[in-house]
Amino acid sequence: MGRHIAGLAVLASVFMLPLSLGAQSRYATAGKAQTDAELRGETFFNKTCFLCHNPTGQTKEVGVAVTDLVGLFKRPGVTEEYVRMRIQEGIPRRMPAYKYTFKPEQLDRIIAYLRIR
Numbered sequence: 001m002g003r004h005i006a007g008l009a010v011l012a013s014v015f016m017l018p019l020s021l022g023a024q025s026r027y028a029t030a031g032k033a034q035t036d037a038e039l040r041g042e043t044f045f046n047k048t049c050f051l052c053h054n055p056t057g058q059t060k061e062v063g064v065a066v067t068d069l070v071g072l073f074k075r076p077g078v079t080e081e082y083v084r085m086r087i088q089e090g091i092p093r094r095m096p097a098y099k100y101t102f103k104p105e106q107l108d109r110i111i112a113y114l115r116i117r
């Protein structure tokens with residue numbers, strides 16, 4: 001019986017391996033989206049924000065110099081109000097303002113995703 005369970009555990013980890021490897025190669029350190037809001041926020045982030053906020057360093061080469069926003073909410077002093085304001089107002093000549101593009105629920109999802117990123 002004990003061996004049977006151990007065998008199942010090995011089987012399970014073999015099946016899980018490609019999944020976790022895939023996730024790791026896409027984002028080096030980002031958290032894993034799980035809830036509906038986080039998953040939708042992640043898709044949205046990859047479409048809209050990843051162009052500038054990516055960990056590849058290419059943006060640094062072209063002089064955009066942008067953080068990948070991984071662990072943003074773990075930084076001291078970073079509040080939801082600040083992040084909302086930044087996304088809505090953007091940064092003149094550097095980051096677009098999204099206040100007229102996003103519906104409130106889209107902004108909520110992107111915040112949900114940034115919290116775990």
Ligand code: HEC
Pocket residue numbers: 045048049050051052053064065066067069072083086087091094095096098110
């Ligand atoms: C055209 C490039 C560009 C796009 C697209 C863009 N940003 Fe930015 N963003 C910047 C720049 C430049 C900064 C300021 C420099 C930095 O943080 O490296 C910035 C800063 C931020 C900050 C503040 C980070 C901090 O450390 O205080 C947040 C939050 C942010 N962006 C969120 C987003 C989100 C969410 C999206 C997608 C909806 C997005 N950005 C899309 C260029 C962009």
